[in-house]
Amino acid sequence: MSIQERRERERTHRHRLIVKTARELAETEGWEAVTTRRLAERIEYSQPVLYSHFAGKDAIVTAVALEGFEELAGVLSRARASAVTPAEALTAAARAYTDFADANPALYDAMFTLTTDLPFGRPDSPAPLKAAFGELLAACTSAAGDRDAETFTEVAWSALHGLVTxxxxxxxxxEQRDQRLGLLVxxxxxxxGRP
Amino acid sequence: MSIQERRERERTHRHRLIVKTARELAETEGWEAVTTRRLAERIEYSQPVLYSHFAGKDAIVTAVALEGFEELAGVLSRARASAVTPAEALTAAARAYTDFADANPALYDAMFTLTTDLPFGRPDSPAPLKAAFGELLAACTSAAGDRDAETFTEVAWSALHGLVTxxxxxxxxxEQRDQRLGLLVxxxxxxxGRP
DNA sequence: TCCAATGGCTAGCGCTGCTAGGATAGCGTC
DNA sequence: GACGCTATCCTAGCAGCGCTAGCCATTGGA
Incomplete structure (x- = not known):
């Protein structure tokens, strides 16, 4: 009973270790350096152990990406809390978003470039995805005015994502980074205007 | 003399064949299906022949990307020619850009996701890059008003790129594609407004 | 007619993600 | 306390990747 619990604990610990190590390795040496062999070596287990935790390498990247969405939601939430007016909220969100992407380039890549199988905007979407988009939506809604809030959010999000990538x-x-962000906001x- | 010319001609023909085949293969089966072996098989030559034309696989992708920028410049140029007012010019460019990206997804990936070594915004930038950005700049400049044209163009381009990706x-x-584009423009x- | 050189091929290197099969350790049962 | 069972982990290996060394044939010139 207690032994099984210990094993369970060790398993989840190792699970987290894999994700954490993959992320670190990616952030320091780039995703092309994240191979299953190197990852296994880092966590001091053999390669096949990875496959007892994840279906494949893609699943590991996806796990890192989910972590990223969780953190992004937090960052955006804090930005929103610090804002009063709608304009402030949008400005703060935009700055928080780009700062987050610049500070965690490999993480951002995992979230948007490497991962393709995360279901967005669906009922069965993972909670972190909903949370992150929900924060964006919240920051944009007040600034949307009579424009459709969701469409407005999608456009704002796209623009930020484009700036980042x-x-x-x-x-x-x-050197024009801030000017662009200011102009966009x-x-x-x-x-x-009328298009 | 004439024989050397013939050889030269055959070489450039094969060179174009490689780029064309890589692009086709990518567009029909995705870039992950574009391996040097499969590419060699398609052009009915052995693998090492590719390396007598290109430094490596990346160089082939870059060649495809350059072709893409050339075509994008053409598409944007035609869009601009059909517009009269600044608003029309921007609208037409935005539509042309997204249509181009949607119609050639693999090509667009080569241009923006897979290729990292193309020098942008530099004196030694390849002509197609300058041409494409020049077209964007032309479409945006008249609509920029008293805003800095280049910064305005960068923001518009980023927004379009974000929408696409x-x-x-x-x-x-x-299903909201057109609404987003309309709202953005x-x-x-x-x-x-004041940010 | 022979030599040199060019161009393309076969074969193979080190790496990738992933998996089959064997060894080992710890569980419950007699 | 000794047994078999199960779960866990590792070694070894597969197919495929980008890329290259070295050989062979064809061709152009002496």
Whole structure:
């Protein structure tokens, strides 16, 4: 009884160790350095052990991504708590989002570039995904005015995501980062023109 | 003399064949299906032949990406030619951009997700890159008003890129595609608010 | 006619994600 | 206390990856 409990505990501990190690390895050496062999070596177990915890390497990346969404939701939540006006809320969320992405590039890659099988916007979506998008929605809703809040949120989110990914690939002038963010938020807060 | 010319011609023909085949294979079966072995089989040559044309697989992807930027520049140019007012120009460019990305998903991936070594916004940038960004800049400049044209273009481009990539990953509601694009263009055309 | 050189091929290296099968350790039962 | 059973983990290996060394044939020039 107690022994089984201990084993259970050790298993979940090792489970977390795998995810944590994968994330660290990715953040320090890039995802291309995260191979099952290297990962196994780091956690000081043999390779097949990974497959007793995860269906495959993709599942490990997905686990890291989920962790990322959880943290992103937290970051956005704190940003929202610090804001009073709708404009402040949107500004704070935008800054929090891009800061998060810049501070955790490999994590962000896991969330948006490497992972394709996470079901978004569905009833069976994992809680962290719902939480993260919910925070974005909350930050955007008040600023949306008479525009559809969800569509507005999708657009704002896309714009932030685009800024992050294009900047990452060296596609944008690095020193203009803040100007771009300011311009974007300004446009989102503006009364819409006729397209 | 003439024989060398013939050889030269055959070489450039095979060079184009490699790029074309890689692109086709990627578009029909995805980039993960584009392996050097399969590619060699398709062009009916042995594997090492690829390496007499390109430094490695990455270089082949880059070649495909460059082709993409060339075509994107053309698409944007035609969109701009059909527009009269600044608002029309921006709207047409946005539609052309997203249509291009949706119609050529693998090509778009090569341009923005798989390729990391293309130097952007530099004097030594390849011509197609300059052309594509130049077209975007042209479409945005008139709509930028008193905002900095280049920064405005970077933001607009990022927003479009974000819309494309998030939609691709199933992150956005597919049926709202046009609403999002309309809302985005409307916001970009609006007189900016204070962030 | 012979030599040199070029161009393409076969074979193989080290790596990848993943898995089959054997060894080992600890459980419940006699 | 000794047994068999089960669960756990490891060694070894598979197929496929990007890439390269070294050989062979064909061809152009002396």
């Amino acid at each position: 294009l900047a990452r690939g060296g596609r944008l002038r690095t 300004g446009q989102l807060l503006a009364a819409p | 998030l939609a691709r990953g199933g992150r956005l509601r597919t 409307g916001q970009l055309l609006a007189a900016p």
